[in-house]
Amino acid sequence: MLARRGFLWLIAAALAGLLPALLLAGHTARAALEQASLARLAAEAEDLAQALQSPQPPALPPGALLISAAGARLAGDPAVPDSLLQNAAAAVSQRQAMALTAGLLARQPLHAADGTVLGAVVLWQPAAGLEARLAGILLRGLRDAAVLFLLCLPAAWIGARLLLGPVAAAALGGAALLDALRSADITAEQAEHRLEPGPVLEAASEQADLAVVAAATAAGALLNELDASAAAMLRAEAEGAPA
Amino acid sequence: MSLATAPRAGRRLGLLVLLLLGLPWLALALAVLEGLRTEIGATEPALAAAAAALPLGLPVAGFVAVEAMAYLLGSRLLVPAALLAQLAGAGAALDFRRAPRSGQADEIGQLATAFGRFIRHLTRRRQELDWMASDIAGDALVEGAGDRATALLVRLAPAARFAAEDPAPAEPWLDTPAHRLLCGLAACAVGLAAAPLGPAWLAALAAVALLGGRLAEPLRRSGVVALWLALAAALAAWLCTDPLGPTALPHGLAVALVAGLAVHAGGGWRGPGGAAADAAWLRGGLAGAVAGGGVAAALVGLLGPETEVALTLALGALVLATAGLAPAAAVATPADWPAPQAALRLLRQAAVRRLVFLGALPGGLALGGAIGLASAEPALSIIAAVGASLLLALPGAGLSIPARGGGLAAVGLLAAAALLLACPVAAVLPLLAAAFAAVLAWPLATPCCPGLASPQQVAILAALARHAGTVLAMAGIVLLPPAILLAVTALALLPAVLLPAAEGG
Structure with a gap:
């Protein structure tokens, strides 16, 4: 029973520990993905802005938007919220x-030859992706x-049994010893003869905890x-009673 | 057979939970890194940042798991077993004034139930005798019969002590999780308050961890109000920093980890014991608190600016080595500990000075050198780390076997941390491998298995195992593919985990 509980404690504690590790891994992975995606999106926006300012501008790809200097939508993907x-x-x-709640966004301004801002090209990547x-x-x-985790479970089971087995045996032995001594005393009391704790202690103390054996020995005496x-x-009383 | 082996079994179960946690965590970290590499490319700076942040998950997860295990073990095994052992000792001295309450269905609970029943039975028998003596004294028709009965009672086992009526119920004492959480937050408050002080806060944090374990104890005993005040201070300090900044999570985790370690060292699931138990517990607390400082310094170094990393890790190495070199046998605990000023008194002791100057300082300097070299060339750090381990293993330095084991554990971990700095992505695996080697080293460093071999033979075996573990970890860094290294590490860990709990002196 104790070994089985120890095994369950091991599992519970390991899972409790893995939870923050998973949270941290998720946070780290998300941050890395966001950072890399933003860098890539910014580079793509820059390339698109250069291409749009060439003599033969390409069509705007999905997720791209062209806005004016005042921020109004000029052309592009209508799906951009x-x-x-x-x-x-x-x-x-x-x-x-x-990075926004709805997704990642990169903006690259479009400049005229004299340096004035004509507008900007905006690239959006939805958060769902x-x-x-x-x-x-x-x-x-x-x-x-x-x-x-599953592969480690047998080792944990064996370890819990090996480590807690002796403790459980000592406790169980102690419990058996105390119960045996108490039962023997009750039996002796009912049969009105003297308790002889020696044989009980000898029979039941092999597996028992040493401190409990010492206590039981003292209690037996x-x-x-x-x-x-x-x-x-x-x-x-009998001697004092009248004949 | 003895319940006294329960604490040893508990410590080994703590190691076992690290195994059960560590390997899945390693798989998770590697899979996330591999996934990120596939998704964003191997040359992205974001990958290096992720690789540097992911190892923080292991100490955090390990700490949570060990704390959870400590609570479960403490509440269900260690504290009840200690209480039963205490009551058994009292019973051997014929003191039956207290009886344990009925326990749960497991073996410890059965013993508690049987013990309680037995003590109540004894008390009843004694009470029946008292009643019989009273009856005889009241009803005796012949003069002197009552006196004789009373005299018999007086002569009967004069040392035996019973409760006047029912035995007082003895219940295990245990700190509640909420209370310990408050302790953690209180220590966190101190750490956070020190955070805005600039670079000096690294040292302040280590000092807090060093003393925090002891300082948390009066707090814990002085009531909940102080803890709530500290919690308010923590929140204020947190808001004064940059709570939503990009480094908020790792920074917060690092500080929480330090605080937790401090509280772990200062508090305990084991409950209050006798004077002797307190002394041993405090010695462990001191070592744990110093280790907390080292880990804190190392973590902060990993998270901080590059220029401070080597120095900080050297400090962490020094502190960790000191922690490993604070064995119970060598450092005598002053009787008036835990007054904070007693720490200074401890440092005045020759044994402590010898440990620090002959063991920790050279080892720490060597490790610092290893880390410094690692920033230029990882291979040199291995050589320097091996040199440091040999230095720590020098005979005649007055160090015990567990102390050397602790020192070597620090060597392995910090050499791997050095590699982590030099080559972040590739070093996640060796960091864990070295940690496992350290886990392997620690239990083997204690002479064990009485009857199987002499302590000297076991010590030699342990030394070989430690060095083999370190070499294995180091070789694994370079040579072995991850899957094989995982399997080898798991196999190497098994003997450490499965060693018998009953250890010899």
């Missing part, structure tokens, strides 16, 4: 990449961790003495 447009419209003249990639990474990690005292009292 307006909430993002508000963020993109602020400080159009600045190159920026940011990032979440899916993150989920894929974490699921792979969880799968590997679960496999290793005490019970014996109680018996003797009771008998002496009864004798005194």
